[in-house]
Amino acid sequence: MIASLSGPLHAQYEPDLEEAVAVLDRMGFRVRRAPLLEAGRRHWWSAATPAEIVGEFNALLRDPEVRAIIAHDGGQTAFGYLDLIDVAAISSDPKPILGYSDISLLHLVLYAQTGLVGFHPDLATPGLGGHWQTAPAARRAELEKLYATLLTSTDPIGPLPPGPSWECWRTGRTEGHLIGGVLNRIALNQATRYALPLERFDGAVLFWEELGGLASHVWSYLQVLRHAGILDRISGMVVGIPTAIEGLNSPEESPTLQELVLDALGDRDIPVLGNVEFGHAGPNLPMPVGTRVALDAQRRTLSLLEPAVR
Numbered sequence: 034m035i036a037s038l039s040g041p042l043h044a045q046y047e048p049d050l051e052e053a054v055a056v057l058d059r060m061g062f063r064v065r066r067a068p069l070l071e072a073g074r075r076h077w078w079s080a081a082t083p084a085e086i087v088g089e090f091n092a093l094l095r096d097p098e099v100r101a102i103i104a105h106d107g108g109q110t111a112f113g114y115l116d117l118i119d120v121a122a123i124s125s126d127p128k129p130i131l132g133y134s135d136i137s138l139l140h141l142v143l144y145a146q147t148g149l150v151g152f153h154p155d156l157a158t159p160g161l162g163g164h165w166q167t168a169p170a171a172r173r174a175e176l177e178k179l180y181a182t183l184l185t186s187t188d189p190i191g192p193l194p195p196g197p198s199w200e201c202w203r204t205g206r207t208e209g210h211l212i213g214g215v216l217n218r219i220a221l222n223q224a225t226r227y228a229l230p231l232e233r234f235d236g237a238v239l240f241w242e243e244l245g246g247l248a249s250h251v252w253s254y255l256q257v258l259r260h261a262g263i264l265d266r267i268s269g270m271v272v273g274i275p276t277a278i279e280g281l282n283s284p285e286e287s288p289t290l291q292e293l294v295l296d297a298l299g300d301r302d303i304p305v306l307g308n309v310e311f312g313h314a315g316p317n318l319p320m321p322v323g324t325r326v327a328l329d330a331q332r333r334t335l336s337l338l339e340p341a342v343r
Contacts, residue, residue: 036067037080039135040108044072049162056161060181083113094122105157107134137214140322142227151322164315190337198308202291204331205304207268211326213240220254234266242273242312248280255297269328272307274314304330
């Protein structure tokens, strides 16, 4: 089911949504559109009011015929309905929820409350129907197979297919549960009553990416995680490709993202793998929140050690 869990569907992106349906169909899934996913429908910056969005979301969670929910797009709405989600429905019938950006907040909150593995792959409209269409055919086929396997197989995926952009920013190897999403959502969520207990970060591999804003904002969010004690608990870090962040690698004196990250980490000797394809840069490698992974930064490998579905 493709649903509006945050932002609206603008009429000019209707063809992209249709492309996304075709991609999911090729993966072997029967695809339906939720009623709120209507071109031109909006409330402020959202597809509908938070109450309307969560009402439809809860109905999908309770519907036994709906076996997975993929967000059409991200946005700025999920904080408005965290307290209205039917957590009991998720616990009684867990089903994959797919998306990044604002949807990464749902992954963190639902993982904390229910242990639900959150799927952090491409969104439907800007991702499957957008970024994917400009990727080489071989890469699209590789990702389609990877997504379908991750969503249906009870066997571990193993190594994710590496890309040429991957960089070792600090050497080392580790294993731990994958936790992360958009950096600002990770930091902001820790200020709510839905924050992940700090012990959930013990030995975890933290993955994050960021869209927009200033390089100084990224640095500040990392400092928030440091002050919260999160950076002292994790065993590794995977950083996505930065997107539209002002003040990185600019002609005047400014840090690279690697310099910024290592500055925030200080003397914490953990492996860091940078410029990995997930988040707003797209096309996305799927990052299943809550699954156990193996990270070898020097060899530039990230492996899923357990299945994302049961």
